[in-house]
Amino acid sequence: xxVKETMASLTEKMNHNPEHLxxxxxxxxxxxxxxxxGVYQLKIERDEAEYTEGEKWEPRLTLEMxxxxxxxxxxxxxxxxMAYMGGKLKVQGDLSHAxxxxxxxxxxx
Numbered sequence: 646x647x648v649k650e651t652m653a654s655l656t657e658k659m660n661h662n663p664e665h666l667x668x669x670x671x672x673x674x675x676x677x678x679x680x681x682x683g684v685y686q687l688k689i690e691r692d693e694a695e696y697t698e699g700e701k702w703e704p705r706l707t708l709e710m711x712x713x714x715x716x717x718x719x720x721x722x723x724x725x726x727m728a729y730m731g732g733k734l735k736v737q738g739d740l741s742h743a744x745x746x747x748x749x750x751x752x753x754x
Contacts, residue, residue: 659694674704
């Protein structure tokens, strides 16, 4: 699955079942390297999720990783703490929100 397909699938799952989005008002930015390198954003606002390519919104949290590691993270096959400690994931912003994002991903598997 491509990064675009993964982002589309994730936002579709979130919008179909928004109960886990309640109270979230956040923009996550993913700076990806690799075959599908680029900037992707996921915006969660008013119990709704939306994604875009490029920098459309002001991010509160930026995650830098390879496109392959993003795919693993989205499928819950990558432990973000271990990836961070191993240098596979760089975080700009509140690290606790990166862990909350992982918890959110797990709810939409």
